[in-house]
Amino acid sequence: MRSEQVSTPFDEQIEELRAGYQAQLAQIGELQARMREVTGTATAKAQAMKVTVGPQGELLSVEFPTGAYRGMAPKELADLIVSTVQEARGKATAALAEVMAPHLPQGLDAEQLLRGTADVKQLIPSEAAMPDAVREYVDRGRPA
Template sequence: MSTPFDEQIEELQATYRAQLEQIGELQRRMREVSGTATAKAQAMKVTVGPQGELTAVEFPTNAYRRMTPKELADLVVSTVQEARAKATAELAQVMTPHLPEGLDAEHLLRGTADVGRLMPRDPAMPEAVREYVDQGRISRDTGDGPRIAHN
């Protein structure tokens, strides 16, 4: 025996399954993100994954052999930073269509996004709840239904 809600429930389930599939695809795309940077004079090339983890280091030329340890260390750091910036930009590009309007994905990934501004300072709620939150009690009746006093 079917009910009037069966069709709505099936539609909700189909929508839910489609959203799960989209989330799975988004996660797959996020895992595939990488960033590659090549240092000046092709002294080194690095690749990082979506979390900025170093996944490959190459020395296409022998240029690194003429560097002092400090020069090589500085080159490694700056090249990895460049690769991480590229990976972050690519990850942001993948994520942006799935974020609320006004939320910058690169700022979110760097931990500098102001996510607090996406939430209302004064959230919508029934008047009885607002009164309880503001005053710690609810009056007995205000004409729109019974209310219980909490002291």
């Protein structure tokens, strides 16, 4: 004998919630994939070098399109490498912020967040949310 499951008024709502949850998971997966694909590329003066970095600033490639680097003193070349990588990292950070911005709370600057300079305190309420009875207890102490 087979028992039939009785449908409840909440079944449709539960299915909608489940579908919404699955859609959010898919969006998060797509966002993560887009974030992993971000790169930043910079070319130094006189095309002496070109670098590409990944979303976290990791060095992905270094190219020397011309022989301009050959005439540079070691310090000059080192400074050129550092400044070109920094420029590429800045571009990657800006691109990553552009991908992330629509998914962050309003008022939170994605680029500042990635650089560690965002004021995240503005997102936290000045007082913790709590029921009135608890708030009264905290404010006045134990009832007599």
